[in-house]
Amino acid sequence: xxxxxxxxxxxxxxANDTIAQANRGDFDRANIxxxxxxxxxxAGKTSLLEAVIGQLDGVRLxxxxxxxxxxxxxxxxxxAHTPSGGHVPVAQINTDPGFGGECHLDANMVRSALPSLxxxxxxxxxxxxxxxxxxxxxxxxxxxxxxMVFSVTEGEDKPFKYxxxxxxxxxxxxxxxxxxPHLDFDLDEFLTNLDDVNPGVETIHTxxxxxxxxxxxxxxxxxxxxxxxxx
Amino acid sequence: MxxxxxxxxxxxxxxxxxxxxxxxxxxxxxxxxxxxxPDSLEFYxxxxxxxxxxxxxxxxxxxxPARLRCNPCxxxxxLESPPFRCPDCAGSDVEVxxxxxxxxESITVEEEACIAPR
Numbered sequence: 001x002x003x004x005x006x007x008x009x010x011x012x013x014x015a016n017d018t019i020a021q022a023n024r025g026d027f028d029r030a031n032i033x034x035x036x037x038x039x040x041x042x043a044g045k046t047s048l049l050e051a052v053i054g055q056l057d058g059v060r061l062x063x064x065x066x067x068x069x070x071x072x073x074x075x076x077x078x079x080a081h082t083p084s085g086g087h088v089p090v091a092q093i094n095t096d097p098g099f100g101g102e103c104h105l106d107a108n109m110v111r112s113a114l115p116s117l118x119x120x121x122x123x124x125x126x127x128x129x130x131x132x133x134x135x136x137x138x139x140x141x142x143x144x145x146x147x148m149v150f151s152v153t154e155g156e157d158k159p160f161k162y163x164x165x166x167x168x169x170x171x172x173x174x175x176x177x178x179x180x181p182h183l184d185f186d187l188d189e190f191l192t193n194l195d196d197v198n199p200g201v202e203t204i205h206t207x208x209x210x211x212x213x214x215x216x217x218x219x220x221x222x223x224x225x226x227x228x229x230x231x
Numbered sequence: 232m233x234x235x236x237x238x239x240x241x242x243x244x245x246x247x248x249x250x251x252x253x254x255x256x257x258x259x260x261x262x263x264x265x266x267x268x269p270d271s272l273e274f275y276x277x278x279x280x281x282x283x284x285x286x287x288x289x290x291x292x293x294x295x296p297a298r299l300r301c302n303p304c305x306x307x308x309x310l311e312s313p314p315f316r317c318p319d320c321a322g323s324d325v326e327v328x329x330x331x332x333x334x335x336e337s338i339t340v341e342e343e344a345c346i347a348p349r
Contacts, residue, residue: 001342001343002342003339003340003341004339004340004342005258005337005339006248006337006338006339006340007336007337008244008245008334008335008336009334009335009336009337010248010334010335011333011334012237012241012259012333012334013237013333014244015240015243015244016240102233103233104233104236106236134233134266137266138233138237138266159313160312160313163266163313164265164266193313195314195323196313196314196316197313197314197315198315199314199315199323200323
């Protein structure tokens, strides 16, 4: 018996990325734009989506909800009305049964949920990832663009603590901006820290509570969706 | 926590290349920019590899420092921590040259020294 070193040179996430490519293919065939929306737990992803749905007409949105357990978020999205009184299709992925309670969505989980969404009837799909600032940034799911919600209660230092997440995104929604008068949070310091980690990243200041910035987020989504319609 | 699913992915890759042979070591390259905790990886890998040919295999970690290049001025430097900006011209049009690696580089397998015809 002797030992031999065998070259492998294979990315640990290659298997995930292969499935993400398959998802990408399905999204392209359906001609939809897919946004992977990430944040820490409780930053306000679902609240912002509810607020956006209330202002969204002319873009056919679908939502894929990822949570370890529970269907509360999907129920909230299903209960939200568009300005013309419509509802958006929503599907729920729970990472607990069958997925080992994963702290993130991976490409395979998203793939398993696609049949429950009418992709052909959508322009835009928002995948609301499991609330977590670490793991979701590692796993591509076939999205066009990644965005995150950061709430001002989380502290200015977070870009330095979770650089992978803050660097992975093209848009940072700075949420709960209505709370600024009650906090010691230094918005300028946060924006400087963010710019150090992801120079030039786009930001929108939002409050799901007061509605501030929701129109800007809606427009950002609509622009993304139209890009795929035009293409 | 995602180290558990990453360990499973590392194990799957190693098993595929092991082709039934016993694996004594797994060589892994991890870039400085990955948010992976080596100790957790080792812990979970030991757990998921039980009752496979990888059981007891040691994890040989090679940590790859992060290197960035400034596109306008062409300078390259090693990055310990942010900012992701050129130290010479302060430009933000920078490219990651190294530090995003996360790959199974090699496996060490046990093989018969000589296979004699029977």
